[in-house]
Amino acid sequence: MNVLLVYAHPESTSLNGSLRDFTVQRLQGAGHTVQVSDLYAMNWKAVLDADDAPQRDPSQPFHASLDSKRAYAEGTQAADIAREQEKLLWADALILQFPMWWFSMPAILKGWFDRVYAYGFAYGVGEHSDSRWGERYGEGKMKGKRAMLVVTTGGWESHYSPRGINGPMDDLLFPIQHGILYYPGFDVVPPFVVYRTSRMDEARYAETTAELGLRLDELWSARPIGFRQQNGGEYEIPALTLKDEIAPGLEGFSAHLR
Ligand SMILES: Cc1cc2nc3c(=O)[nH]c(=O)nc-3n(C[C@H](O)[C@H](O)[C@H](O)COP(=O)(O)OP(=O)(O)OC[C@H]3O[C@@H](n4cnc5c(N)ncnc54)[C@H](O)[C@@H]3O)c2cc1C
Numbered sequence: 301m302n303v304l305l306v307y308a309h310p311e312s313t314s315l316n317g318s319l320r321d322f323t324v325q326r327l328q329g330a331g332h333t334v335q336v337s338d339l340y341a342m343n344w345k346a347v348l349d350a351d352d353a354p355q356r357d358p359s360q361p362f363h364a365s366l367d368s369k370r371a372y373a374e375g376t377q378a379a380d381i382a383r384e385q386e387k388l389l390w391a392d393a394l395i396l397q398f399p400m401w402w403f404s405m406p407a408i409l410k411g412w413f414d415r416v417y418a419y420g421f422a423y424g425v426g427e428h429s430d431s432r433w434g435e436r437y438g439e440g441k442m443k444g445k446r447a448m449l450v451v452t453t454g455g456w457e458s459h460y461s462p463r464g465i466n467g468p469m470d471d472l473l474f475p476i477q478h479g480i481l482y483y484p485g486f487d488v489v490p491p492f493v494v495y496r497t498s499r500m501d502e503a504r505y506a507e508t509t510a511e512l513g514l515r516l517d518e519l520w521s522a523r524p525i526g527f528r529q530q531n532g533g534e535y536e537i538p539a540l541t542l543k544d545e546i547a548p549g550l551e552g553f554s555a556h557l558r
Pocket of ligand 1: 497500
C-alpha cells in the first residue's frame, strides 16, 4: 500500500521527529511505500493567496475559491499545490502527524489543507439535487482511502477526558477528522494521541512506539470512526440536518456518529 505522511514539526530531533522516523520504518518494514511531506523542511507556503493561481487576471479581485476552481480546472495551479494533490491521489492512506498547538494543528498544516484542498478537488464536487448535496461527508475524491491522526499534547489524558477542562479529545479533533478528512471521503480510523509529552522517557517511549506500531499494523483493518454519510438518507437535503427519527434527542458532534 502507498502511505502519505504529512508531518508538521519544526525540529527533527523532537519527539515528533522520532515518532515520524519510527512510523516510516514500521510501514516500510511491513512492505508499504511511504512518502513524507515534511512541511517545515519543504518550507511549505502556508498562506493561500493570489500567487496560488498564477495565471489569474490581476486586474480582477482575487477570490479564494473561484480562483482555486479555475486554476485547478485549467491545470494552472501553483506547482507545489499540484504536487501535493498528486501525492494524495497516489496514497491509499494518509497519516497526519503534528503536535497539538492551541487545540488544533500547527498553522503550516492548516495552510496545507487551505491550499491543497482546491475547489473541484476536495470540495465543490458532484451534483446538488433533492437527494444528494455534492460528493462530501463519506463521498468524494478520497473515497476508499484511509486516514489517521498521530497527535502529541502537553496536556494530560484526564484534561481531555469527557469532563476534562480542555474538552474531550474526540470533540477537539472533530473538525479535522470529520470536517477535513471525512468531508472528501476518507475513512478515518481512531487517532493515536500521545498525552503529557513532558513526561516522556525511554521506557515510556518504548511503550508508546509499541502501541503506535500496532496501530500502524492495523491501519487497513481497524474499524473507521462511524460518521454518518451525508447522502445516505439520514439527513434532510438541502437543510443537512439529521432527520427527526435519527438519533432523537442527540445534538452536537456525537449526533453525527453511528
Ligand atoms: C504554540 C504551542 C501551542 C500549544 N498548544 C497546546 C495545546 O493546545 N494543548 C496541549 O495539550 N499542548 C499544547 N502545546 C504543547 C505541545 O503540544 C507539546 O509541546 C508537543 O506536543 C510536544 O511534542 P514535541 O515533539 O515538540 O516534543 P519534544 O518537546 O521534542 O519532546 C517532549 C519530551 O519527549 C522527550 N523525547 C523526545 N524524543 C524522545 C525519544 N526518542 N525517546 C524518549 N524521549 C524523547 C524529550 O526529551 C522531552 O522530554 C503547545 C505548544 C506550543 C509550542
